Amino acid sequence: MNQRPQCSILNDHRPRRTGGLLFLGLRARRLMRLLSWLLAFSYFCAPVCDGSTSRIKDVVRIVGLDDLELVGYGLVVGLGATGDRDLILTQQTMANLINQFEITVDPTEITGQNVAAVMVTARVRPFHHEGDRVDVSVMSIGDAASLVGGTLLMTPLLAPDGQVYALAQGALAVGGFSAGTDAPGGQQLTRNTPTTGRVPSGGAVRFNDQRPWAKDGRLTLSLRNPDFTTATRVAAAINQLKPGLAGARDAATVEVRVPQDALVMGRVAAFVAEIESARVATDMRAKLMLNERTGTIVMGGDIHIHPAVVAHGNLTVSIDSSLAVSQPGPFSDGKTEVVEKQKVAVEPEDARIMLMPEIVTVRSLADTLSQMGGTPQDLISILQALHRLGAIQVEIETM
Numbered sequence: 550m551n552q553r554p555q556c557s558i559l560n561d562h563r564p565r566r567t568g569g570l571l572f573l574g575l576r577a578r579r580l581m582r583l584l585s586w587l588l589a590f591s592y593f594c595a596p597v598c599d600g601s602t603s604r605i606k607d608v609v610r611i612v613g614l615d616d617l618e619l620v621g622y623g624l625v626v627g628l629g630a631t632g633d634r635d636l637i638l639t640q641q642t643m644a645n646l647i648n649q650f651e652i653t654v655d656p657t658e659i660t661g662q663n664v665a666a667v668m669v670t671a672r673v674r675p676f677h678h679e680g681d682r683v684d685v686s687v688m689s690i691g692d693a694a695s696l697v698g699g700t701l702l703m704t705p706l707l708a709p710d711g712q713v714y715a716l717a718q719g720a721l722a723v724g725g726f727s728a729g730t731d732a733p734g735g736q737q738l739t740r741n742t743p744t745t746g747r748v749p750s751g752g753a754v755r756f757n758d759q760r761p762w763a764k765d766g767r768l769t770l771s772l773r774n775p776d777f778t779t780a781t782r783v784a785a786a787i788n789q790l791k792p793g794l795a796g797a798r799d800a801a802t803v804e805v806r807v808p809q810d811a812l813v814m815g816r817v818a819a820f821v822a823e824i825e826s827a828r829v830a831t832d833m834r835a836k837l838m839l840n841e842r843t844g845t846i847v848m849g850g851d852i853h854i855h856p857a858v859v860a861h862g863n864l865t866v867s868i869d870s871s872l873a874v875s876q877p878g879p880f881s882d883g884k885t886e887v888v889e890k891q892k893v894a895v896e897p898e899d900a901r902i903m904l905m906p907e908i909v910t911v912r913s914l915a916d917t918l919s920q921m922g923g924t925p926q927d928l929i930s931i932l933q934a935l936h937r938l939g940a941i942q943v944e945i946e947t948m
Contacts, residue, residue, distance in 0.1 A: 601830060602828040602829060602830050602831075603828065603829060603830075603831055604825065604826060604827070604828055604829075605770075605783055605786065605787070605824060605825050605826075605827050605828070605829055606825035606826070608772060608773060608774075608779065608783060608829060608831055609770040609771060609772050609773065609783060609803065610770070610771050610773065611762060611768060611769070611770060611771075611821070612762075612769040612770070612771050613760060613761065613762035613764075613769070614675040614676075614760075614762050615675070616672050616673060616674060616675070617672070617673040617675075617677075617708060617714070617758075618670070618671075618672055618709070619670065619671040619672070619673060619706035619707060619708060619714055619715055619752075620668065620669070620670050620671075620706065620707060621668070621669040621670075621704045621705050621706040621707055621717065622666070622667075622668060622669070622704070623666075623667055623669050623687075623701055623702055623703075623704030623717070624639070624642055624643065624646070624664055624665070624666060624667065624701075624702045624704075625664070625665045625667050625687065625689075625693075625696055625699035625700065625701050625702070625721065626663060626664050626699060626700055626702060627663060627698060627699050627700045628662070628663045628664065628665060628693065628695070628696065628697075628698060628699045629663070629698060630662045630663065631662065631665075631693060631694040631695040631696075631697070632661070632662045632663050632664045632665040632691075632693045632694075632699075633662065633664065633665050633666060633689075633691035633692055633693050634662055634692055635692075636666060636691040636692060637656070638666050638690075638691065639659075639664055639665065639666045639691060640656040640657065640659045641656045642666060643656070643659050643664055644656040644659065646702070665689050665691055665693035665696060665699065666689070666690050666691045667687045667688060667689050667690060667696070667701070668687075668688050668690055669685050669686070669687055669688075669701065669704045669706060669717050670685065670686045670688075670706075671683050671684065671685045671686070671706055671715060671717065671752045673714070673715065673754060673758075675758055675760075675762075676758050677754050677757070677758045678754070678757050678758070679754060679755060679756055679757050680753065680754065681753075681754045682750040682751075682752065682753060682754075683715065683750070683751075683752040683754065684747055684748065684749050684750060684751065684752070685701075685706070685717040685719075685747065685748045685751045685752045686745070686746075686747055687701055687721055687745065687746045687747065687748065688744065688745045689744040689745070693744055694743070694744075695723070695743035695744065696721055696723050696743060696744055696745070696746050697721075697723045697743055697746075698721075699720075699721050699723075699746075700718075700719065700720045700721065701717060701718055701719055701720075701721060701748055701751065702718060703716055703717070703718040704716070704717045704718065706752060713755065714754065714755060714756060715752045715753060715754045715755055716752065716753050716755065717748060717751050717752040717753075718748075718751060719748040719749075719750075719751035720748065721746035721747070721748060722746055722747050722748070722749060723743055723745070723746040724742075724746070763807060763817055766806060766807045766809075766812050767804060767805065767806055767807065768804075768805040768806075768807060768821070769802060769803075769804060769805075770783065770802070770803040770804075770805060771801055771802060772800070772801045772802075772803070774831075774833070775799075775800040775801035776800055776831075776832055776833070776834075777797070777799075777800045778832040779829070779831045779832050780797040780799070780800055780801065780802070780803055781797045782829045782830060782831070782832070783795070783797070783803050783829050784796055784797045784803050785829075786827045786828065786829045787803075787805060787824050787827060789827070790823060790824060790827055791808065791820075791823075791824070794806045794807075794808065795824075805824065807820060808820065834944060835942065835943040835944065836848075836943060836944045836945075836946065837932060837936070837941075837943045837944065837945045837946070838945075838946050838947075838948055839929050839932065839933070839945065839946070839947050839948065840947070840948040841926065841929055841947070844926050844929070845948065846928060846929060846932070848943075855939075855940045855941075856940075932945075933945070
């Protein structure tokens with residue numbers, strides 16, 4: 550007798566007679582459409598998500614397009630008796646500020662603890678314009694207990710040349726708190742760092758970024774990790790897109806000439822975007838980092854091991870201690886005492902001898918060492934011995 554087919558993927562039960570085929574057809578079409586989308590997505594993302602190469606924009610930076618660091622000195626007010634307690638700097642600054650409003654006050658008469666002297670820092674990205682907002686960080690420089698609930702007064706932020714580049718002001722966002730009292734007999738609870746905070750979008754830039762970055766039609770690319778091989782590959786990847794425009798000057802510098810048509814037509818940004826999207830295979834030195842305290846082993850690069858023979862064995866010593874009662878003989882002057890009995894056993898472990906073949910990749914090295922069944926500390930000892938023997942040519946750094 551014929552039975553209806555079961556649908557094991559879409560439904561665990563038999564389809565219903567009324568509308569069942571239509572329901573399964575809709576489910577099947579939706580799944581097929583979803584599968585086609587996933588296949589298309591993986592097809593288009595495959596070249597971009599290649600883990601063996603990196604974009605040039607992730608490997609280098611353009612010289613002249615660095616962040617601008619700003620710093621300033623200001624006051625945070627509105628603190629609930631958690632400000633500076635006896636800081637002459639705060640008193641003098643408050644007196645100077647009040648004098649700006651044509652009110653003369655003796656600095657020694659300012660005794661409140663609702664004000665704190667702070668340092669303010671900010672970082673401005675390249676290509677900024679007048680009126681752009683940036684986040685500012687605020688840090689206490691006195692003996693204030695907490696900046697929670699405070700407001701930063703207008704603070705000029707100076708560039709390295711001493712010019713006022715931005716103005717900062719606003720309410721602080723503090724991630725920590727401090728409660729209680731540190732007086733004798735009291736208890737104080739502090740979480741994180743209540744003497745630092747941030748003012749989101751609290752700084753206003755006053756100037757446009759006019760720093761030259763494509764001098765004389767040339768770009769200077771600086772590698773984040775200097776390496777001659779990587780620098781040569783970056784230049785080759787750019788020349789593959791635009792022949793004859795790039796050259797590696799040293800391990801950390803690649804010079805790129807901007808085409809004349811890009812300079813005339815104002816397409817320098819488009820040219821930079823095109824070469825930044827090119828992909829390059831980066832190289833790295835063979836390095837081995839060891840941490841004997843935690844047993845951490847980090848290996849990177851093209852590690853090459855020459856043929857070597859490793860014999861590794863352990864000697865296990867176990868000491869078992871137990872308590873016993875020593876009873877004196879009858880009609881004797883002895884006393885009953887508790888004595889300790891120790892049992893010492895030595896169990897030598899058979900040494901494992903393994904021929905380590907000539908291997909190239911880091912994965913092959915890890916697989917070969919793991920076959921020896923050693924602990925991380927054992928592997929560290931083996932790697933150090935191989936390095937001292939000269940069978941492994943890597944740089945070893947102890948963390």
